[in-house]
Amino acid sequence: MWQTFIEHPLLYLSMPFVSAFVGWGTNVLAIKMAFEPKEFIGKPPILGWQGVIPRMAEKFATMTVDTMSAKLLDMHELFSKFDAGRVTEIMEPYMLDIIEDMLNDVMMAEIPNVWEALPIAIKKQIYNAIKAEAPDSIHETMEDIKNNIEEVFDLRTMLITNLVKDIDVLCNIFERSASQEMKFIAKSGVYFGFPLGILQMFVWMHWQDWYLVPLFGALCGYVTNVLALHMIFEPKKPVKIGPFTMHGLFFRRQDEIAAEQGMLIAKEILNPERVIEGILKGPSSDRLFKLIHKNVKKAIDEYAGLAKPLMLATVGTERFIKIKNGVIEKIFERAQDIMKPLHAYTYEALDVENLVREKVKLLSPEDFESMIRPIFQEDEWIMTGGGAVLGIIVGFLQLGMFFF
Secondary structure, X not given: OHHHHHHOHHHHHHHHHHHHHHHHHHHHHHHHHHHOOOOOEEEOOOEEEOOHHHHOHHHHHHHHHHHHHHHOOOXXXXXXXXXXXXXXXXXXXXXHHHHHHHHHHHHHHHOHHHHHHOOHHHHHHHHHHHHHHHHHHHHXXXXXXXXXXXXXXXXXXXXXXXXXHOHHHHHHHHHHHOHHHHHHHHHHHHHHHHXXXXXXXXXXXXXXXXXXXXXXXXXXXHHHHHHHHHHHXXXXXXXXXXXXXXXXXXXXXXXXHHHHHHHHHXXXXXXXXXXHHHHHHOOOHHHHHHHHHHHHHHHHHHHOOOHHHHHHHHHOHHHHHHHHXXXXXXXXXXXXXXXXXXXXXXXXXXXXXXXXXXXXXXXXXXXXXXXXXXXXXXXXXXXXXXXXXXXXXHHHHHHHHHHX
16 A cells, blocks of 8 residues: 555645645636626537626526515615605705706797797796795605605616626625635635545555546535535524534624625615616606606696786697696706705615615525525536536546556
């Protein structure tokens, strides 16, 4: 037994290190293949590769959003924090600045001669009336939005659409939330691979059948990944064994991951820009515009004051309605600019980061696992099967060292 070791010491001593390398290399490769490349490289649909998350972006985005919607985010709870009075206070100065421009644009487009002929005093009366009533209209619109938020804002569709469109954000959620677990997977290849290499060394001293080397390579690539995944997700709750406490690495970090998830969701997914854009442009935006339309039409009817009879007499009822609708269209065109001042208040009012952090901390182990486990489950066959294949290849290379 020892004679062969003495004859080829470097070959035998290399086995634990090669095995550690195989364990580390297969794990690192599997992690990389989960995220890269973002675009398919090769000849679709079979000859080539695309990262697991980019390839299954819609599935992962849907699973992520459904978990958030069911466990973390309640629309009524979120938007109940909006203070219509505060929104009115923020938007009023910006609305007042553009009211005259909007009215002038519409009137000059629809009835230029009549508008130019109107006395300045009457124009000012219209301007002033609108400015005086604008805050009430804004306030009423905001109350309507709050009371009908699920009809106005399709949160689920908005989030899924944005995540599928922005693959980097989707990858970032999984990558940063499970960063420590992924580092452990890479390191565990060395921890588990080296002892397997020592076992291989002693086995080879007794039996030098050629197939044993690639067999151990496959075993190393497979076992190191299986053990790493098991240690990350099992057991879900602390289990005391003598002086030791066994607890899945992922579950130990629940509070830490909660903070990371809160920050990511607040900044990358449910930030003010996306919330406001989702309300203005989302699939339920028609409902929002109907609410605004109702309030603006009501306000314009009141704003016209003494000028309304003159306008009706001059341009007719149908024309007046068209002008009124023109004002509303202008408001829609300028809506995003008008809403920009609300970004800071939206971030403060929704307080998504703290809300998500506290709710993630309270999740049951099963619900908490569902936030990140799907990516490992989809990637598991690569980590285990791919690890075994790579181990076999390295095993044959190592075998060549023995015989050549």
